[in-house]
Amino acid sequence: MSRWFPVDGTPGGVTGDVVRRFVATLEARDWDGWSALLHEDVVYELPQTRERVRGRDTLLRFNREFPGDWHLRAKRVVADGEHGVLWLAARVGDSAEGDAVAFLTVVDGLVTEVVEFWPAGYEPPPGREHLTERW
C-alpha cells in the first residue's frame, strides 16, 4: 500500500524528480548540484563488494575520484513515496552500455540512502536452451 500520491508537489513526485536530477547532475559532473541532493549523513552501499560509504563529503569524493570516462543514462525511473529506483545504462568511454540499478531513499527531498547493483554478464547454465532464445 503506497502512502503517497506520486504527482507534482507531493512526496512521490519529489522522489521521482530527485532521482532524475541525481543521475542528470552526476552525468554532467555538476558536483554542487549533485551534492545538494544528498543528505549530510547519506549512506551508499554496494552489496556485491560489501562496501559502504558514509556521508555526503566522502560520497562526493568517491564519485569525483572514480576513474575513467564514465557515463550514465537513466533507462527507467520508478518512484513510490520515499523509494526511488534508477535503472541505468552505464558505459566507460566507447564501451558498450551495461546495466546498473540503484535503489534510493529520499526523505524531505534529500537522498538518505543509495544501494547500487552492477550486474555483470555470465554464460547461461545448460539445460534450458529449449525454453529460451538468445540475443
Added chain:
Amino acid sequence: MSRWFPVDGTPGGVTGDVVRRFVATLEARDWDGWSALLHEDVVYELPQTRERVRGRDTLLRFNREFPGDWHLRAKRVVADGEHGVLWLAARVGDSAEGDAVAFLTVVDGLVTEVVEFWPAGYEPPPGREHLTERW
C-alpha cells in the same frame, strides 16, 4: 511525471499488488495463481545472459523446471503506474541470501514484461579503501 496515483483501486496500486502477488505465488509454487498474473504474451529477459523467454506457458515451464530448492523474499516493492520493481532476497536451500532485482511492466493487471538481474559478488577494485568500509 507519474501518470497514476498508486493507491488502492487505481493502476499504480494494482501494479504494487500484482508485484507482491508475483513473488508470493512464485515462492509458494502456486503455479495457477502465478500464471494467472501473466499476460499470455509476457516476455521475460535476463540481460546478463542475453536470454529471453516468450509467452506465459513457456515462462511457467521455465520456472517449474528451475532446479534447486530456491526461495524468494521481497525486500522492497516500488510501483509507479505500469512499472513495478522487486528487490528480492534469493537463496537455494540453506545458502546465504543474495540479491536479485526484477523490473516488471503491468498492463490492465497483467504482467507483460519482466527484466531480471542477478548481481554476483566481486572483489572491489583497489584505490578506494580510504573512502569505504566493508561488511
